[in-house]
Amino acid sequence: MRRTRTDRSEENEVSGGSGLGLLPEISVAAAVGLILVAAGNAFGRAGIEVADLFFWGGIVLMVLPLALRLLDRAPGRTERIGLVALLGIALYLVKVLHSPDGFTLHDEILHLRTASDIANGQSLFTVNPLLLVSPLYPGLEIATTILSSVTGTDTYSAGTVVVGAARILLVLGLFLFFELASGDARIAGIASFVYMANPNFVFFDAQFGYESLAIGLAAGALHLILASGGRWRSGTAAALVLVAAVIVTHHVSTYAMVAFLMLWTVTHLLSRRAAGRSRGPWQVTALAIIGAGAWLLVVASETLRYLAPRILDGLALISLILGDVAGRELFRANTGEVAPLWERAVGFGAVILLLIALPIGLWRIWRDYRSQPAAVALGLAALTYPATLALRLTARGAEESSRTSGFVFLGLGFVVALAVASAPGLLGRRLPRLRPVVATGGLVLLVGGIIVGIPRWARLPGPYLVSADTRSIELKSITAARWAATELGPNHRIVADRTNRILMGSYGLQDPVTEYGDQIKSWKLFYSPAFGPEEQALLDLGAIEFLVIDKRLVGVRPLTQVYFESGEPPEVAREGRLALQGLTKYAAVPGVGTVFDAGDITIYDVRGATALQTP
Structure with missing residues (x-):
């Protein structure tokens, strides 16, 4: 040198x-x-x-x-x-x-x-x-x-x-x-x-x-x-x-x-x-x-x-x-x-x-x-x-x-x-x-x-934002997840949005169903305004037991560019067009029960719906 x-x-x-x-x-x-x-x-x-x-x-x-x-x-x-x-x-x-x-x-x-x-x-x-x-x-x-x-x-x-x-x-x-x-x-x-x-x-x-x-x-x-x-x-x-x-x-x-x-x-x-x-x-x-x-x-x-x-x-x-x-x-x-x-x-x-x-x-x-x-x-x-x-x-x-x-x-x-x-x-x-x-x-x-x-x-930390990773981790979702761990017990197959999915899987000890892990396009459960054969088939195929609904997602563009996971229609997230009816339609489905309701966050028990034939 x-x-x-x-x-x-x-x-x-x-x-x-x-x-x-x-x-x-x-x-x-x-x-x-x-x-x-x-x-x-x-x-x-x-x-x-x-x-x-x-x-x-x-x-x-x-x-x-x-x-x-x-x-x-x-x-x-x-x-x-x-x-x-x-x-x-x-x-x-x-x-x-x-x-x-x-x-x-x-x-x-x-x-x-x-x-x-x-x-x-x-x-x-x-x-x-x-x-x-x-x-x-x-x-x-x-x-x-x-x-x-x-x-x-x-x-x-x-x-x-x-x-x-x-x-x-x-x-x-x-x-x-x-x-x-x-x-x-x-x-x-x-x-x-x-x-x-x-x-x-x-x-x-x-x-x-x-x-x-x-x-x-x-x-x-x-x-x-x-x-x-x-x-x-x-x-x-x-x-x-x-x-x-x-x-x-x-x-x-x-x-x-x-x-x-x-x-x-x-x-x-x-x-x-x-x-x-x-x-x-x-x-x-x-x-x-x-x-x-x-x-x-x-x-x-x-x-x-x-x-x-x-x-x-x-x-x-x-x-x-x-x-x-x-x-x-x-x-x-x-x-x-x-x-x-x-x-x-x-x-x-x-x-x-x-x-x-x-x-x-x-x-x-x-x-x-x-x-x-x-x-x-x-x-x-x-x-x-x-x-x-x-x-x-x-x-x-x-x-x-x-x-x-x-x-x-x-x-x-x-x-x-x-x-x-x-x-x-x-x-x-x-x-x-x-x-x-x-x-x-x-x-x-x-x-x-x-x-x-x-x-x-x-x-920086701040008020809640939709699908914004650290800015979406807050007490309402954590409380719902901890309730699920205590009242439902662990390892139930659930579907939720990007944020509630990881909180339900960690604090709640539940098993989220995803396209990557289960080859189930779970986001399709929320894009139609009515419950029909496609939703029924997804529930059956994924053996899905619970759905976690967060109404704060409605009409807001997600900062991570997805509401649920990669593969969902990008134009919906880009334009913030996720509709409330697509999320809450399960309340009217026969056999579906509401087991948790905290206003913004609702958990539906869809185990009854998975056995029903949709007319």
């Missing part, structure tokens, strides 16, 4: 720095920022318009001083580690403050069912009708239920601690991995910061979901593999334990980890200089491939059916290029609401900054790190970023693009950090004067990541 004395003096920090430096002061700023975020959440729940101002003010106060300090050459290694850990924890608490007393993000409710089944004594791999693959990767739920059992806390508290611990492992594992790959703690700190700007970091990868735990385990494994130098040491054994834990926790994290290990192994084999210094990661890579393949084939073959549609969604870009599908309008909700101009500007600005830094960082890898296999592998991984941006242009590919962020930014964060570290040479040593500008750029990256990563209507 060709590095001049000037390069080292510009980039390497003083190795003897071991104090906390400004970490205490910056921690106070972060704490005040969290108070502002909490105030913004409170205002959001009350529907007060200044909520956004407090939320973003808190984010700025948390991020900007810390970014300035990470860019400085003065902090020692200990302080940099502390700063990275501080930002990781603070941003995790942003999500916790959003939902401080229960799970509200969509995927959290799905995993709650698997955790409940384990806690209630069900065997591992018991079918979860809300997410069929969840029980096949039970790492998160096992850890959560063990902690809950040992401490006597509820699933929410235990899950919050487990994911919080995974968050700390993630940011520290990444810092140490980047430090070994670059030989520079300053670069490692900046790379970790950029990683935390990925759109999934603040909310999606902080939720009670299997990816949140798996990426932390994977980051720890990557550090231990690089630290061991390919030799069989205690660190290697620990890395294998973490790799195994990833395999039993999350499918996509497993495949992303295996893909990166394979890439790293290839770059090591092609580097003659590296081959002479260490054995590389090939042994761990081989075991990871075997383990992932065995788990997929023996335990989790359902994963193939689950991921196949998502892969096809990713291929929608080809249809866009060929003109077969229309592009997606960015920053526009299903209701037609367009994000404010400043949010659109910051969102686009973050992408532009990353695209500018990408070639500079790649050039830096070629110049100084091309004999370092891990650094080269990170650079190659970063090249996938433009492709993920292209996927965002299609309606079907946008979600899949978003799901890649936590993996793509592993390489992108490292490359961008190298670009920032090259600034003194590129700018004629004017970086000290430009440090506030660069730090502001870092703020744009992180704020832009939040803007892109979660819809505006879901960013």
Whole structure:
């Protein structure tokens, strides 16, 4: 690796720095920022318009001083580690403050069912009708239920601690991995910061979901593999334990980890200089491939059916290029609401900054790190970023693009950090004067990541919205679900809208009937104004026992673009044309009884109707 004395003096920090430096002061700023975020959440729940101002003010106060300090050459290694850990924890608490007393993000409710089944004594791999693959990767739920059992806390508290611990492992594992790959703690700190700007970091990868735990385990494994130098040491054994834990926790994290290990192994084999210094990661890579393949084939073959549609969604870009599908309008909700101009500007600005830094960082890898296999592998991984941006242009590919962020930014964060570290040479040593500008750029990256990563209507808590994931999780539906668990008993086959379905399946312990899980187009039960042979046939075919009706859906456009599930007529959701008569017609069907009526929410017992012949 060709590095001049000037390069080292510009980039390497003083190795003897071991104090906390400004970490205490910056921690106070972060704490005040969290108070502002909490105030913004409170205002959001009350529907007060200044909520956004407090939320973003808190984010700025948390991020900007810390970014300035990470860019400085003065902090020692200990302080940099502390700063990275501080930002990781603070941003995790942003999500916790959003939902401080229960799970509200969509995927959290799905995993709650698997955790409940384990806690209630069900065997591992018991079918979860809300997410069929969840029980096949039970790492998160096992850890959560063990902690809950040992401490006597509820699933929410235990899950919050487990994911919080995974968050700390993630940011520290990444810092140490980047430090070994670059030989520079300053670069490692900046790379970790950029990683935390990925759109999934603040909310999606902080939720009670299997990816949140798996990426932390994977980051720890990557550090231990690089630290061991390919030799069989205690660190290697620990890395294998973490790799195994990833395999039993999350499918996509497993495949992303295996893909990166394979890439790293290839770059090591092609580097003659590296081959002479260490054995590389090939042994761990081989075991990871075997383990992932065995788990997929023996335990989790359902994963193939689950991921196949998502892969096809990713291929929608080809249809866009060929003109077969229309592009997606960015920053526009299903209701037609367009994000404010400043949010659109910051969102686009973050992408532009990353695209500018990408070639500079790649050039830096070629110049100084091309004999370092891990650094080269990170650079190659970063090249996938433009492709993920292209996927965002299609309606079907946008979600899949978003799901890649936590993996793509592993390489992108490292490359961008190298670009920032090259600034003194590129700018004629004017970086000290430009440090506030660069730090502001870092703020744009992180704020832009939040803007892109979660819809505006879901960013803060607030009044109920129709089919709006976290904004639809509220007391009325939860009360109905808990009533069902107590009064009806578990495992009844029910049909409900998107929100009540997951609440009935988790809090209510019922078994929702869906097109994905049962090949029953259950949404057809609600689109006709009258009960007829088609509805009768669906009830019989699905052995459906109860229908959960939510009248709040009527005449309102669902923000997730579906009332019930994918496959329903898109024009009905797009125009908000779901009719009340289609929902309430069952009250007049012979043999159907109303077992729960709370005004907005009604539960019909249709077991009698399933045996009747419709005249």
